[in-house]
Amino acid sequence: MTTTTITTKSVRIEFGGGLELLFANQKSHKVDLPGTMVDGKPTNVHDLILWLRDNLLKEREELFLDKNTVRPGILVLINDTDWELEGEGDYVVQNNDEIVFISTLHGG
Template identity: 55%
Template sequence: MSTSDDIITTSNGLGYTSSSAVHPEQLVKPPAAPSAREDTIEIKIDFGGGLHLLFSSQPSHKIRIPRNIPAEDGSTQAQPVNMRYLVKWMKSNLLSEREEMFGDGDGVRPGILVLINDADWELEGELEYELRDRDEVVFISTLHGG
């Protein structure tokens, strides 16, 4: 490849050459810095069986959470965000009352059915399921008073 002011000439090794009026710095573009949107994922959360009452009476939420689990010191670990992180995040950011009716340790209390993209979370790995952009998570209370 040879260059002169605004012309780049390349050869394919068989005697054929081509020229273009492109600056060399335009041939290789540096990777763009990731935007805030690329650093987060969108998750849709729905509640059924009256569970929405614990979450400001809103039956559906669309949230954005970090793509990777934030470390205690503010840096980002390489570990992708999972259901364990989502449940913890929900307790801190969405739950408006009576945590004991929703949470049990790191997970949810017995009697709450959790679906990830319409599949039982037990089939998906429960708390270890790695969330992906635009996943849909549904929490349904199966406990009813009478």
């Protein structure tokens, strides 16, 4: 008999460059994510982005998301490394990761 243990991953989320305004004006969040998603695959950054949309985003989804990923102009850092070097949305979230979202777009 096989038993499945459901684990969670504690992740620190930071928002900057004005994105914090979309998340109840709170720059820092500590969240517990499921270790695996419904399909049994490990939780990745794409899953995290959708989780943020469903659980923390308070307004103006279109300023954060475009086609279920972050909009162009939003820099994503995973443990201080550009997410492009980590596999972008496919990066498997690890316990105690720090993921930062920074808007590089400014009004004028």
